[in-house]
Amino acid sequence: MIDNVIHAAIVMTTPLLLAALGGLVNRVGGIVNIGLDSMMLAGALTGLIVSAASGSWPAALLAAAAIGALLGLLMSLAVTRLDANEIIVGLGFTIAGAGLVRFFLKSAYGNAGTLNLPDVARLPEIVIPGIADIPVLGAIFSGHDPLTWAAWIMVPLTAWFLRRTRAGLRLRAAGAAPQAARALGLKPLTLRDASTVYAGAMSGLAGAYLSIGVVGIFNEGITAGRGFIALAAFYFGRNHPWPTALGALLFGFFDAFQIRMQGRGVPAELVQMLPYAMVIVVLTMMAVATRRSRAKGTA
């Protein structure tokens, strides 16, 4: 029972973690990406189609990342080059993206909402001999797919990238002080575009994880707002990779819990509210702390 819960929580964390790490880098670069969910949706659909057509899951992941990156690029160009507000553009992508996906499903496959293709290459499970049979440890470390491992490896890598690399520092400069960055000869807008392309690619992978990793089919509601929960995760983690991963894990656990509790008397809808409510609480606590430290400074 406990093993099942742990395993399911890790499975539901992966898409959140991938998209949240992408959104985090985007946010550090200066763009709040509200369109993550649309990029996930596009990645989920593309991943499934390519997986069925090619029979190769790496090709499917590549295609999903590419479509996400393309959407990220379009979104970023609207924001950085046409001076559009990132929030409105993000919402616009969410609405238009969902519309386009359904439009495409009806036009190309003649069905409304669900796509079930034969010969979908699913993500393989990596079973670690020796650990697989140990309770708890087995559920944590064994039986997961390569994308889950990749997502967790990306946590320290993202932290290292933002802290220790030249590109990471430049990205932070572009986000925190675009004028200063420009004065130093950097191109803050290009750096921002790169971070949005990255966020799109990560969200595309997150979507493909849902379609060819978790369920094996595509449904128009497959993301179930997980792009927004990813947003909640990096707000919860205040743009730091490890706290963000913790947030994603917590929300992934809620997700797994709520799926298991459906029809068992625990209202799933109330569990679904938790990530969003927690973000408001965290933002409020941060604001109160800022105010206190400011008050101390002047006293």
Added chain:
Amino acid sequence: MSGPAIAPSGGRGRAIMDALTPLLVALAAAAVVLMLAGHNPIDVYGLLAVESFGGVKRIAATLSAATPLILTGLATAIAFRAGAFNVGVEGCVFVGGLAAAYVGFTFVGLPAAVLIPFALAASVIVGALWMLLPGVLKARLDVDEVVTTLMLNFIAISLTAYLVNGPLLAPGSANSATPMVDAAARLPKLMPPSTLNAGFLIAIGLLVLYWLWDRGTASGFETRIAGLNARFAIASGIDVPVLIIKMMLLSGAIGGIAGGIHALGSVGRFVSGFSPGYGFTGIAVALLGRGSAVGILLAAILFGALATSGATIQLFSDVPIEIVNVLQGMVMIFAVARFGWIIARRRRAA
């Protein structure tokens, strides 16, 4: 879509062109999508126009669909005007709709003249209260209202879904819905059998009040100043934090009544999935209408027309109705891409 073809010269003409450009670009982009899918965009747009405005019945249906959008557009525009980036009107529609439906099916036996104002007042109060938290957090602690209002949408949708699945579920009903409201709580229909109802008149009335407030009152002027330049407003002696809280409450109240009118006028009860994104379409309406009363009315009618005619053309041709969502999302993107009347403020305020 039929719009004013010839713009009058001068500043007004430019304003109209500015407002029309995002629409034209979005129509062109959607035309590409239609062509890729093998449809003739001119035929599709022609059919949409005929289905929305060709005849009294169709115009009534269009205005009926525009009613919630006028209100959500207005709710969004009021918050934007004060410099509060409220994307939480969708949540207000949900909680306001449930509040009105609750009063409507609980206080059975009251005469319509009492029950309808009572139910609408409930939706107004609950909608306003829903925006109290983000309003106070922004005004007092400078917590980003974009995030809080966005999150509150999801909370409102889940919370109301819980309530209509459990405590407020209609007895004997398998689907997530409240009981039907009392007949006395239903808003009178203006042109039966069309669903166009008295809610449309309320929406127009509020739009007129907004126009008068914006043009002719000190409060409207102060709000405009606070939205354009918060620091200047503070220096001029305007209490901007209080103003922001007030305008967020007002925005929530109008979002709430949008839900109340939808519940009492169209649906007759609250069901889960109550709003097909009226609050988000309201953002597009406010942006496309550029915050003016007339602009909001025209933009709401446009999106109302798309919603009603989209459903019909899916029946009579093989064009998926989702082309409407594609258009709507693109209008949002292009409305801010070219000329950001709100972004400029936000930048300056930051």
